[in-house]
Amino acid sequence: MGQQIVNGLFLGSIYALFALGYTLVFGVLDILNLAHQAVFMLCAYVALLAVGHLHLHLFLAFPLAVLAGGLLGLLVDRVAFRPLRGRSDSNISGLISSIALATILEAVALQLFGPDVERFPFGTVPSRTLRLGGAVVSELQLVIIAIAVGMMAALTLLVQRTRLGRRIRAVAESPRAAQVLGVNVDAVIAASFFISSALGAAAGVLFGLAFNAINPDMGRAVELKGLAVIILGGMGSMTGAAVAGFALGLLEVFTVAQIGSSYRDAIAFGVLFLVLVVRPRGLLGQAATREA
Amino acid sequence: MTAALEDLWLTYQSTVAFVGLNGLLALSVYATLSCGQLSLAQAGFMALGGYTAAILTFHSGLPFALVLLAATLVPSLAAVPLGFPVLRLKGVFLAIATIGFGEVVRIVFVNLEFTNGALGYTGVPQRTRVWMIYAALAGALFLLWRLRRSRAGYALEAIREDEPAARTMGIHANAYKLSMVVLGAALAGLAGALEAHFTFMVAPSTYSFARVVDMLVYAVVGGAGAFHGPVLGAAFLTLLPEVLREVGSRVGLQPGPLRLFVNGLVLLLVILFLPNGIVSLPQRLRERREARRPGAARAG
Amino acid sequence: MRLARWQSVAAAAAVLGSAASSARAAETVKIGAAFSLTGNAAVYGAQQKAGVLLAVEEINKSGKLKGITLEAVVEDDQTSKEQGIAVFQRFINRDKVNAIIGPTLSTTATAADPIAQQSKTPVVAVSNTAPKGITDIGDYVWRISLTEAQVIPSALQIVRAKLGFKNAALLYGNDDVFTKAGFDVMKAALEKEGIPIVEIQTFATKDRDFNAQLTALKGKNPNFLMVSALAEQAAGIVTQARQLGWNVPIMGGNGFNSPAFIKNAGQAAEGVYVGTAWNKPSPDPVNQAFIASMKAKGTDPDQFCAQAYTGVLVVAEAIKQAGMKGGRDDIKAGFAKVSGLATPLGTFSFLPSRDGNHAAAIQWVKGGKFEVVQ
Numbered sequence: 004m005g006q007q008i009v010n011g012l013f014l015g016s017i018y019a020l021f022a023l024g025y026t027l028v029f030g031v032l033d034i035l036n037l038a039h040q041a042v043f044m045l046c047a048y049v050a051l052l053a054v055g056h057l058h059l060h061l062f063l064a065f066p067l068a069v070l071a072g073g074l075l076g077l078l079v080d081r082v083a084f085r086p087l088r089g090r091s092d093s094n095i096s097g098l099i100s101s102i103a104l105a106t107i108l109e110a111v112a113l114q115l116f117g118p119d120v121e122r123f124p125f126g127t128v129p130s131r132t133l134r135l136g137g138a139v140v141s142e143l144q145l146v147i148i149a150i151a152v153g154m155m156a157a158l159t160l161l162v163q164r165t166r167l168g169r170r171i172r173a174v175a176e177s178p179r180a181a182q183v184l185g186v187n188v189d190a191v192i193a194a195s196f197f198i199s200s201a202l203g204a205a206a207g208v209l210f211g212l213a214f215n216a217i218n219p220d221m222g223r224a225v226e227l228k229g230l231a232v233i234i235l236g237g238m239g240s241m242t243g244a245a246v247a248g249f250a251l252g253l254l255e256v257f258t259v260a261q262i263g264s265s266y267r268d269a270i271a272f273g274v275l276f277l278v279l280v281v282r283p284r285g286l287l288g289q290a291a292t293r294e295a
Numbered sequence: 296m297t298a299a300l301e302d303l304w305l306t307y308q309s310t311v312a313f314v315g316l317n318g319l320l321a322l323s324v325y326a327t328l329s330c331g332q333l334s335l336a337q338a339g340f341m342a343l344g345g346y347t348a349a350i351l352t353f354h355s356g357l358p359f360a361l362v363l364l365a366a367t368l369v370p371s372l373a374a375v376p377l378g379f380p381v382l383r384l385k386g387v388f389l390a391i392a393t394i395g396f397g398e399v400v401r402i403v404f405v406n407l408e409f410t411n412g413a414l415g416y417t418g419v420p421q422r423t424r425v426w427m428i429y430a431a432l433a434g435a436l437f438l439l440w441r442l443r444r445s446r447a448g449y450a451l452e453a454i455r456e457d458e459p460a461a462r463t464m465g466i467h468a469n470a471y472k473l474s475m476v477v478l479g480a481a482l483a484g485l486a487g488a489l490e491a492h493f494t495f496m497v498a499p500s501t502y503s504f505a506r507v508v509d510m511l512v513y514a515v516v517g518g519a520g521a522f523h524g525p526v527l528g529a530a531f532l533t534l535l536p537e538v539l540r541e542v543g544s545r546v547g548l549q550p551g552p553l554r555l556f557v558n559g560l561v562l563l564l565v566i567l568f569l570p571n572g573i574v575s576l577p578q579r580l581r582e583r584r585e586a587r588r589p590g591a592a593r594a595g
Numbered sequence: 596m597r598l599a600r601w602q603s604v605a606a607a608a609a610v611l612g613s614a615a616s617s618a619r620a621a622e623t624v625k626i627g628a629a630f631s632l633t634g635n636a637a638v639y640g641a642q643q644k645a646g647v648l649l650a651v652e653e654i655n656k657s658g659k660l661k662g663i664t665l666e667a668v669v670e671d672d673q674t675s676k677e678q679g680i681a682v683f684q685r686f687i688n689r690d691k692v693n694a695i696i697g698p699t700l701s702t703t704a705t706a707a708d709p710i711a712q713q714s715k716t717p718v719v720a721v722s723n724t725a726p727k728g729i730t731d732i733g734d735y736v737w738r739i740s741l742t743e744a745q746v747i748p749s750a751l752q753i754v755r756a757k758l759g760f761k762n763a764a765l766l767y768g769n770d771d772v773f774t775k776a777g778f779d780v781m782k783a784a785l786e787k788e789g790i791p792i793v794e795i796q797t798f799a800t801k802d803r804d805f806n807a808q809l810t811a812l813k814g815k816n817p818n819f820l821m822v823s824a825l826a827e828q829a830a831g832i833v834t835q836a837r838q839l840g841w842n843v844p845i846m847g848g849n850g851f852n853s854p855a856f857i858k859n860a861g862q863a864a865e866g867v868y869v870g871t872a873w874n875k876p877s878p879d880p881v882n883q884a885f886i887a888s889m890k891a892k893g894t895d896p897d898q899f900c901a902q903a904y905t906g907v908l909v910v911a912e913a914i915k916q917a918g919m920k921g922g923r924d925d926i927k928a929g930f931a932k933v934s935g936l937a938t939p940l941g942t943f944s945f946l947p948s949r950d951g952n953h954a955a956a957i958q959w960v961k962g963g964k965f966e967v968v969q
Contacts, residue, residue: 106558107555119638119827139840216830224801269398269399272402279395303689307684402770412770413769
């Protein structure tokens, strides 16, 4: 029982970190960035290359991959979203152009790395385990949970306490008003993409370390779970994404333990469906003030 | 000479068939796009159609026409209870909900012992002929063409342009939107049944989220503004890999990643520069030519 | 004695005729090889292609098929059943091959093989292991690769004799044709041995996190765990199991039978049992010669390579058995006569069901390598 809670928290922390990036962009732009999962995947590879080929220590590889993610986020904004701003159907067309970019990035990864599953070299992370009650926790799992929670806290601080955060919230509330007040909307959006993709990159590296399975496909499954998380938590709510991420992780694990693993994925989608039908704004989201 | 032609036909028959099937699938996505809804549940409807048809073929002696009819009806009926709750949702939320529906259908089939779970049905007799696929496609195009010019068609366009305004004008938006979801489901189900009886098999892995994304891409690249656009997009994107296969092997690029790359690139270019799809290309070129003519009025 | 005029003409015609027929006998028999060179199954396809090309080269050089030259036409089915169908169509109607080897995955085969059956072209499955739905397609479909049903039961018996476990648990991927079929076989084998199954858990192909399932399985305390998974999941499963502190003996299906499994699982792979259709360390001279030739070409062969190579050997044997005739129906008739053929897989024959038959083996991972368990 205790072990399953540990499993759930661990899985949930990665879901939460991934969803956080998703929801940040949605909150600011009202757009779902489906290229998020491609950044997630590519930066896992960046870290892999840094450790495996450049022989950098993980302490260097991790921030490097996160930085790469941020830069990729800027690219995604510039290429897939900025040209579409101002178009009436920018939600759907933005969605589609992000799908297009994700496909391109996946193709690049496939050509460069091949379809096989890779792992970090043995010894990249220590493999010590601890016993907490009846549960086995690895040091790595604790570190991952800690990093995820830490990044979430940092993000909250950024958004609530800094000038940039204020500007982000202003743009999220109303881009036009923010512009009138002198905010450089494009720059703020770019910054949001940077942060969002940096978080996605972090999630990717942590995922790669946690499960030692990196391949061009890895974003797809997490993408769909990520959607369930942000719907459950409320689109645009960062606390919501964090809470819902952990909740989904625990829910999945307990489904496996009590009901059986066959329907594990169906639970995520079932929840998603239920939430959309019953309470579209999710647990902590705000009531929709903008027409999508 | 006829032997060579026959061989040519047999060699490329499956490609021709898939162009037709993808055309039908693209139209099923177009059905809901035409009233401004992004519904991505087609994989689920296609699965329902494919499985219904396979089950009937194996367990009943029904003629193929009736099997196809059933395969079209079952997903249509399923679309109704799905449609009611989700049509209240807007844009992106609708898309996500319908994606979820498609995945749930797939997972259910994976777990259903009655249909052999992940193994599905193999050895499905090949009852589909290429002419049937194109007959279905022609029928669908005809239907959409007539719809375009009818009162219903104008209502749909109004809903797409500005739904709240359409409602105030007395258009029963929900009824129209639901009808299009049902139409999309019917087309997807029909395509699923035809495909199952062409590829000899039905399995859950065929009906994945990735498949729906493909259908969406066909519709968007072809042009979701006109009813013939999606079919064009499907034809273009189905034939493209065949051409690329020849090119790629010479340039040393793997066909898999290359196909994926080109799909993504084409979609990106279209959405950025040609948002109304390939069908709008002639019109766009004409407009640019006119704008460049000397003496053309320039906006102040 | 002077030949009558017509007799000399007849004699000349006969001489010319036999010259023509021996010129005809220097014919080329095309074999189409459809493999997944890209896509999810690409890791297997590359090895299969290498095996086929080596076999064709060796047979042509040896002159075993007097006057007949084999030519391999290799195409990529992109791990997609649509492409598989298209490739088969091209082989049959454009390239006019006389036999087809492949495709890589059972799923692709169920869609593509019926086409070969319809056009009366023999197909040799060299890596399809789904028990049903392959040779059932028709009498032009033959199979080299042992199905899980042929490998697992005997492998299980050997392991049971060695370890003497009282009960078992199962973990399998339920949305993939291969892993689901493998599970069915494992479950039946355990039941036949009278071993109670205390818990069954499943996962999806895209899953990477197996902690929940493994914890649930561990909680029921089985003495033995059987896993039906693909190579990319196998490593994750054993790694996470060991990380949870669970040292239960594990036996995997054919998906574990890949060097990628050992590479990705590292230490966690030690002691894992895997049934195999190819006894690589076997001292059999045909086997060792094959391994040496492949290594000389720069490839360390795996089971898929050995099976593809054997596929070509069987086609060549069929041609020989048909009286050195390489037409489509000749090859099909020749298959029925293949018996006791020496191959790297062992002594090979076809079963009446057109499935393959040769001795299987069980191996385990020791010191980072597969080692046969006696």
